[in-house]
């Protein structure tokens with residue numbers, strides 16, 4: 001099975017969120033299972049030096065977008081695990097300070113062109129390699145158009161007769177919506193700008209292109225696959241997803257158990273395992289010292305939170321409970337970047353509790369590891385969460401999560417209160433500040449019972465979130481997709 005991952009971010013080369021963790025680690029597990037996996041992504045600023053040695057694969061390839069012919073280069077490198085990775089170089093589009101837009105000025109105005117070029121270049125990549133994958137595995141809206149090009153143009157190419165497309169929704173809230181004028185830039189057949197195609201309430205939706213034209217859809221947790229078929233979570237696409245439910249699977253993301261491994265993590269000051277948790281204490285004390293929490297507060301529960309500062313992540317609930325939470329005599333550290341208004345509110349509250357609350361507005365991988373290792377309790381009150389990775393990192397680092405029971409959070413955490421013998425974390429079921437506060441309070445209370453706490457910690461650490469299990473599920477999806485193609489019932493055979 002040959003698989004080409006097409007994604008706008010891949011860890012460690014470029015990352016803004018969980019998508020990069022997935023595209024950075026799933027390919028290695030698929031390779032272990034015998035797949036020929038390769039990856040295609042844009043070459044962003046700073047990657048030329050950071051991406052190891054690269055060879056020029058193809059120069060001066062012409063990619064037409066509207067009336068323009070863009071000349072692009074493709075470079076070939078390898079990931080740390082030896083997976084071929086191809087980088088699309090077009091400095092005019094990708095050599096920028098941010099991946100998709102600046103925090104102050106918002107999304108880049110030419111994001112449509114940037115990802116049309118990326119999508120159209122996929123075919124040229126295959127031609128340059130003389131390699132035609134059985135599966136194009138497309139990720140999020142930035143790769144959505146590839147499904148449309150494949151279905152409406154490329155599949156008539158004899159080289160692609162046996163190929164199929166799988167599209168993974170990492171977060172349906174991000175849809176790649178553009179004004180209708182940009183449709184002509186895509187150079188897709190006019191029929192594609194319709195309700196049965198990528199048109200979404202008069203606009204062009206690159207995400208919808210992926211959902212409509214891919215042979216098979218997956219999303220990142222079983223519960224989220226059901227949630228997105230409802231108006232509450234579907235962001236207007238619930239009808240389409242319901243219609244496609246027979247070709248939709250929820251596969252829980254795995255985590256990179258080499259990068260996130262308390263026993264061997266080089267980014268934390270002391271390692272630990274479920275047999276010997278003493279290193280965790282060292283991590284807590286270093287973290288508290290680094291953050292400037294007073295020494296005498298070391299035995300207080302330390303709560304951690306890491307994530308994009310976005311309403312999705314439940315900062316509205318957190319802000320409402322912060323004064324009461326602080327009155328419980330805990331310490332809290334928050335690491336995140338994103339929405340300026342959330343940052344402002346947190347900054348203001350932090351001034352009121354200088355000894356207990358530290359907020360850091362940066363993207364810092366090392367600090368993220370230290371927070372996971374050094375905290376006692378991890379907060380993830382997300383309003384919705386397709387999968388979420390930090391709760392799984394937390395479980396592995398025996399930092400007991402408190403989560404809203406939604407999406408992947410619900411699928412990966414077992415509620416201690418409901419299931420005391422197998423619980424791994426604390427859940428709240430109604431998205432409301434009091435429910436969140438109650439769950440945090442239960443966790444803090446349990447933290448006081450050292451024996452029970454260690455039991456929960458050990459159970460948490462024993463959970464298996466490795467990619468191997470999910471990778472096997474993906475292979476089943478790939479097989480279904482190619483079988484569908486072989487018998488000629490590919491997506492939109494009905495168009």
Ligand code: ADP
Pocket residue numbers: 016017018019021171306307308335336337362363364365368387388389390
């Ligand atoms: P999402 O993809 O919605 O942002 P996930 O929980 O799936 O959320 O993945 C977020 C990833 O990004 C995790 O690996 C998390 O540790 C990381 N991350 C988020 N914000 C930061 C930050 N400020 N510094 C370091 N890592 C971060």
